[in-house]
Amino acid sequence: MDDACLIKSLKEGDREAFSTLYKRYCTKVYHFCTLYLNNKERAEDVMQEVFIKIWESRHLLKEDDHFEGFLFIITRNLIFNQFRKSLNEDFYKMTVLSAMESSYDIDEEIEAYNLSKYIDLLISELPERRRQIFNLSRKEYKSYKEIAVLLNISEKTVKNQISEALKFLKQNIPLLVCFINGFYP
Secondary structure, eight states, X not given: OOHHHHHHHHHTTOHHHHHHHHHHHHHHHHHHHHHHOSOHHHHHHHHHHHHHHHHHTGGGOOTTSOHXXXXXXXXXXXXXXXXXXXXXXXXXXXXXXXXXXXXXXXXXXXXXXXXXXXXXXXXHTSOHHHHHHHHHHHTSOOOHHHHHHXXXXXXXXXXXXXXXXXXXXXXXHHHHHHHHHTOOO
């Protein structure tokens, strides 16, 4: 059965079509991942995540599109996300080491923790769709384009929702800072 027929069946939720596509492409995706990720477990994780995304976004697939190209675009994006996460982890480790070497101030750590919790609380107060878009951008490191495709909305809508979320956070964070420092408006 060709990819177009399998994709049509997949869009209808056919698990057998998904399984056939998985068997057809999993080795190629895995080998592609190993070219960029020097860790077999990470490459396997990315490969699995690629196919999870295919299943979750099956309704967006088009029978006449080049499935293999779409598959490798998803793979590339997930590999980039792995690099970003790795860079963030490395940056975090360096920051922790730097903090340990300098004079460690537990009060500053508590304030940073409280600020983080407060920001999470503010994010939870955003309208559901705005919160979803914001979390996809800031916590899952997705691009505006990826979010737009995932949620079937325009990139401009994504940009506007992120902008509104940031505006809301900027308006509300100074209140906490004033509270922590003992200043009242």
